[in-house]
Amino acid sequence: MTRTRSLTLGALGFFAFLGLWEALPAFNIVPASVLPPPSALPNAFWREVTSGIWFAGLLTSLRNYLSGLAIGSVLGVALGVATGMSVTLESFLSWVVRILRPIPGLAWVPFAILWFGIDPAAAIFIITTGVFWICYFAALGSVRAVDRDLIEVADAFGFRSAHQKLIKVILPAAAPGILIGLRTALGQAWMAVVASEIFGVPGLGQRMMQASNLLASDIVVIYMATMAALYGLIDTSFVMLQSWVLRWKR
Amino acid sequence: MISLRGVGLTFARDGEQTEVLRDLDLDVAPGRFITVLGPSGVGKSTLLRVIAGLLPPSAGEAKVNARAEGFRLPVALVFQDARLLPWRTVLTNVGFGLEHGKIGQSERHDKARAALALVGMPGFEKRYPHEMSGGQRQRVALARALAVDPDILLMDEPFAAVDALTRESLQDELVRIHATTHKTVIFVTHSITEAVYLADEVIAITGKPGRLAASIPIDTPRPRRRDDPDNQPLIARLRAILGEEDSA
Numbered sequence: 463m464t465r466t467r468s469l470t471l472g473a474l475g476f477f478a479f480l481g482l483w484e485a486l487p488a489f490n491i492v493p494a495s496v497l498p499p500p501s502a503l504p505n506a507f508w509r510e511v512t513s514g515i516w517f518a519g520l521l522t523s524l525r526n527y528l529s530g531l532a533i534g535s536v537l538g539v540a541l542g543v544a545t546g547m548s549v550t551l552e553s554f555l556s557w558v559v560r561i562l563r564p565i566p567g568l569a570w571v572p573f574a575i576l577w578f579g580i581d582p583a584a585a586i587f588i589i590t591t592g593v594f595w596i597c598y599f600a601a602l603g604s605v606r607a608v609d610r611d612l613i614e615v616a617d618a619f620g621f622r623s624a625h626q627k628l629i630k631v632i633l634p635a636a637a638p639g640i641l642i643g644l645r646t647a648l649g650q651a652w653m654a655v656v657a658s659e660i661f662g663v664p665g666l667g668q669r670m671m672q673a674s675n676l677l678a679s680d681i682v683v684i685y686m687a688t689m690a691a692l693y694g695l696i697d698t699s700f701v702m703l704q705s706w707v708l709r710w711k712r
Numbered sequence: 713m714i715s716l717r718g719v720g721l722t723f724a725r726d727g728e729q730t731e732v733l734r735d736l737d738l739d740v741a742p743g744r745f746i747t748v749l750g751p752s753g754v755g756k757s758t759l760l761r762v763i764a765g766l767l768p769p770s771a772g773e774a775k776v777n778a779r780a781e782g783f784r785l786p787v788a789l790v791f792q793d794a795r796l797l798p799w800r801t802v803l804t805n806v807g808f809g810l811e812h813g814k815i816g817q818s819e820r821h822d823k824a825r826a827a828l829a830l831v832g833m834p835g836f837e838k839r840y841p842h843e844m845s846g847g848q849r850q851r852v853a854l855a856r857a858l859a860v861d862p863d864i865l866l867m868d869e870p871f872a873a874v875d876a877l878t879r880e881s882l883q884d885e886l887v888r889i890h891a892t893t894h895k896t897v898i899f900v901t902h903s904i905t906e907a908v909y910l911a912d913e914v915i916a917i918t919g920k921p922g923r924l925a926a927s928i929p930i931d932t933p934r935p936r937r938r939d940d941p942d943n944q945p946l947i948a949r950l951r952a953i954l955g956e957e958d959s960a
Contacts, residue, residue, distance in 0.1 A: 618789040619809035634799045710799040
């Protein structure tokens, strides 16, 4: 199939989807209060933007997202790398990990509210927990999989301390695996953001729930689209960063 | 100057003791080219690691007198499988051993370029290891070892994984580099003809645990011929010492 042909087909499918969506409420097959037609969305979006609510929600959610992501990934990668390099530490932590790891991220919500209240800190805590485990296991696995022969090269050229081996060989060799873990964490963290905001923490998710309670379904769609666009943007940027960092892999 | 006296090496793994080398005496004068022959698993690589200071001997004494001043490392290793760091370019791979903070980046790059020129690889600075052939990677690995200007060059079957023609040209490069730099070379190989072609002295290690079975000086003047008929009795003798298993 040629490129133009597949592009045309893709566009055709997209507009068919929009048309069907528009038709369902227009012919009253589904009431517009339950399924807002796409033609109503630009107007709704404009109202949310001009009132300033959209941008405020976006900033709050992004702040929670990035804070949780930063804390969770730094702690997860650091502990994962340390555990991957030290058998002693791995044995020491093995039982604790076995107990804590199976707890689903959202099962922490009651404690998050108990400890932090309905507050951004609670959202950040939930995001951090989810991101932490993903990064921890990605780092642990990648460090353990580093080719022993390359570590011997570090030894042979006088880099004998654990710190030197970490910088010269282990971290760069483990980077591809750690980055894959980080990318998974990017998506996981968005889910945690939305979930914690649905529980009442301010942000895009909270505004979405308010709109839903008021049956303002067009506004709900605006926030769904906003989250999708943000996630898409962040994921695409990350993939670009990733391929730049790993440019040696061609 | 390398001096091994009664060197033995025993590995302990999962509560089991494996004796790899026993009672090895070896003296190597500076600038000598020594090749080490022996069947697989006899401890040739282990011997190199003892000389490199990567493994302390379990018995005896290993003295290695080599200078380590400024950026120089006393000893450098070349491995069979090149072992370049895949995330680094050729230039930064070659400069790897110079990253001890004693010299700046531009000087490091100059030394790396000089080492690349020495092994016949100028112009490859920006390549990544996966963009090169096995023979080219092995030249880069040799350059990485030469860049730290070691007194002693330890080579662990460095040409075993390349095709026959590349192997011969790498051997000739090494002979030329040895003649100009006067480094001490300890070269482990499976190939008797390679050992005899390259060395000032061939040593053979056999048995389990490995012991020194023979130490034979090669006085054939250089440049040498691979098919020198004068070497045939020596090759036959080494073949007999090593058993028929390594007749390459």
